[in-house]
Amino acid sequence: MKKYLENKSFLCGLILISFFLLIMLVGFFYLPCDPNFTDADNRFAPSSLEHLLGTDHLGRDILSRIMWGVRISFSIGFTVMISGCLAGLVLGSLSGYFGGWTDRIIQKLVSVQMAFPGILIALMLIAVFGTDMRITLLALCLMSLPRFTRITRASFIKLKESLFVRAARARGAGHFRIIAIHIIPNILPELLVTCSISFALAILSESGLSYLGLGVQPPYPSFGRMLNDAQRFIFANPRGVLIPAVFLVAMVWGFNLLGDGISEVNEK
Amino acid sequence: MTFRKFLQGSGHFFFFRKFFDFMTTLFLISLLTFLIFQLLPGDPLLAILGPDADAAQIDAMKEKLGLDQSLLQRYFKWIWGAFHGDLGISYQYDMAVSRLIRGSFFVTAGLAVITLLFTFVIGFSTALFLAQIIKSRAFNFLSTINQIWFSIPSFCTAILLILLFSVKLGLFPTMGYVSPSQGFFLFLRSMALPALSLALGSGSILSRYITSSIKSQLKQDYVRTARSKGLSEKKVIINHVLRNALIPSLTIFGLIMTEILGGSIIVENVFSLPGIGRLIATSIQSRDFPLIQGLVLYLAFITLSCNFLVDMLYRVVDPRIRLQGEV
Numbered sequence: 001m002k003k004y005l006e007n008k009s010f011l012c013g014l015i016l017i018s019f020f021l022l023i024m025l026v027g028f029f030y031l032p033c034d035p036n037f038t039d040a041d042n043r044f045a046p047s048s049l050e051h052l053l054g055t056d057h058l059g060r061d062i063l064s065r066i067m068w069g070v071r072i073s074f075s076i077g078f079t080v081m082i083s084g085c086l087a088g089l090v091l092g093s094l095s096g097y098f099g100g101w102t103d104r105i106i107q108k109l110v111s112v113q114m115a116f117p118g119i120l121i122a123l124m125l126i127a128v129f130g131t132d133m134r135i136t137l138l139a140l141c142l143m144s145l146p147r148f149t150r151i152t153r154a155s156f157i158k159l160k161e162s163l164f165v166r167a168a169r170a171r172g173a174g175h176f177r178i179i180a181i182h183i184i185p186n187i188l189p190e191l192l193v194t195c196s197i198s199f200a201l202a203i204l205s206e207s208g209l210s211y212l213g214l215g216v217q218p219p220y221p222s223f224g225r226m227l228n229d230a231q232r233f234i235f236a237n238p239r240g241v242l243i244p245a246v247f248l249v250a251m252v253w254g255f256n257l258l259g260d261g262i263s264e265v266n267e268k
Numbered sequence: 269m270t271f272r273k274f275l276q277g278s279g280h281f282f283f284f285r286k287f288f289d290f291m292t293t294l295f296l297i298s299l300l301t302f303l304i305f306q307l308l309p310g311d312p313l314l315a316i317l318g319p320d321a322d323a324a325q326i327d328a329m330k331e332k333l334g335l336d337q338s339l340l341q342r343y344f345k346w347i348w349g350a351f352h353g354d355l356g357i358s359y360q361y362d363m364a365v366s367r368l369i370r371g372s373f374f375v376t377a378g379l380a381v382i383t384l385l386f387t388f389v390i391g392f393s394t395a396l397f398l399a400q401i402i403k404s405r406a407f408n409f410l411s412t413i414n415q416i417w418f419s420i421p422s423f424c425t426a427i428l429l430i431l432l433f434s435v436k437l438g439l440f441p442t443m444g445y446v447s448p449s450q451g452f453f454l455f456l457r458s459m460a461l462p463a464l465s466l467a468l469g470s471g472s473i474l475s476r477y478i479t480s481s482i483k484s485q486l487k488q489d490y491v492r493t494a495r496s497k498g499l500s501e502k503k504v505i506i507n508h509v510l511r512n513a514l515i516p517s518l519t520i521f522g523l524i525m526t527e528i529l530g531g532s533i534i535v536e537n538v539f540s541l542p543g544i545g546r547l548i549a550t551s552i553q554s555r556d557f558p559l560i561q562g563l564v565l566y567l568a569f570i571t572l573s574c575n576f577l578v579d580m581l582y583r584v585v586d587p588r589i590r591l592q593g594e595v
Binding site: 212 | 289292293296297301305307408416419420421427428430431435436442526527529530548549551552553557560564567568571572575
């Protein structure tokens with residue numbers, strides 16, 4: 001852990017993400033205002049003690065909406081990361097460990113998916129099943145899947161003929177034991193990098209979909225939707241665009257930094 | 269001689285293998301795109317005609333859409349049509365899907381070309397600049413800034429650019445499209461911000477990739493030799509390192525193309541450009557299935573072709589790959 005903390009990228013990323021985690025945790029217990037409370041007399045209010053970051057075109061408190069938005073981004077990022085990682089781990093290890101036809105079929109499916117620009121899969125699923133949070137999550141998981149599968153497969157191919165695996169095999173360990181106990185712990189650093197990047201990408205894609213009005217649905221605030229709303233009033237209230245943009249970028253950047261930091265330490 | 273040996277002997281084995289990959293992937297994509305739309309919840313006929321439709325209308329629509337045929341028949345009919353440029357009729361516009369796609373293709377293609385140009389300029393100039401100061405303190409600072417660009421979603425860059433160039437400085441229009449026939453300068457002016465907002469992201473990916481590629485090349489022996497001849501750092505990089513560093517960056521071209529096409533779906537909506545991306549968004553909102561199906565197939569085909577071309581180009585540029593492919 002110490003060598004990670006000595007890495008500047010990792011440390012900066014960690015600080016940024018901790019900051020957002022803090023915002024999210026505080027948001028569970030205390031929100032300055034109701035994020036959906038509209039106040040027509042108080043549109044585009046500047047910063048004040050009552051509304052620290054001002055209000056939007058419906059007079060809603062921007063800070064409270066941001067705090068909700070962070071919560072939503074985190075839960076989406078986390079769900080996508082965990083499920084993408086688990087599914088990718090299973091597919092990647094099957095593909096890398098067993099090789100042959102299993103490998104060929106899985107690789108073909110991965111390459112089919114890589115041929116789509118990620119967002120197209122999401123759009124197609126949303127077109128068929130409608131705007132539903134579960135569908136959005138499913139689409140985002142599918143988008144993160146190839147990355148996990150590829151990285152797991154590559155590491156498995158590298159490790160499956162290594163001495164410690166051969167030793168385990170010679171002692172009579174079964175396939176499952178070799179995969180789960182001997183190989184997977186050794187690819188954790190690489191997986192962590194992918195996890196962190198997938199987290200960032202999930203937040204990015206979700207905000208893109210929400211911008212198009214196809215992601216998180218009102219009344220829940222999300223960064224993409226806030227940006228879309230604010231863009232319509234960009235002349236009247238340019239601040240409304242800047243604030244969610246800064247928060248969104250800082251969050252994504254935090255996860256990218258974390259990923260970079262881990263991979264820098266791994267390479268040393 | 270087996271067929272495989274024959275192909276290997278012909279010197280085009282790599283090409284055949286890649287082409288086979290390309291075709292099978294395309295087939296699977298078309299199958300997937302077709303099947304996913306068969307999963308539509310509810311009755312598609314009621315979705316089109318509305319709940320008040322009577323039996324005669326439903327039967328007529330069924331026949332019109334060919335829904336009385338089997339799944340396999342419909343798939344082959346669809347794919348056969350797709351090969352001939354017939355992707356069905358859009359519900360919403362009551363027009364051939366292929367005609368709609370053709371109409372918006374030019375906008376998206378124009379955007380992609382200008383974006384690609386910007387991406388190269390931004391990517392290469394940043395990478396070359398960063399490579400020369402690789403040992404200085406400023407390098408870390410500048411590559412951090414580069415990383416921030418990489419973290420900004422393109423639609424967010426787009427809105428920020430609108431804020432700066434359109435709202436504050438009034439240099440560019442906030443949205444809208446001017447076709448080149450109305451004036452080439454006006455066309456460029458309407459495309460500048462959308463292209464820039466896509467290119468800043470993809471340019472930073474490119475420059476990051478080239479910089480790290482240059483970094484790893486700088487550790488090679490031939491660089492030491494070049495330096496010991498007394499060449500300046502600039503000459504070492506431009507005359508010796510760059511050529512070797514650029515070859516791996518070709519592989520990323522496919523990724524960048526995917527990134528640009530995916531990003532343009534959203535960015536076209538930010539700027540209200542009447543391209544493929546805008547068409548997709550509106551067709552989803554109006555649940556215009558033949559149009560979505562056609563657009564997805566079309567975009568996937570373009571992305572796949574770009575990747576295929578990159579593979580081929582890579583082989584032409586670096587003969588070492590050619591050997592690896594055949595051995």
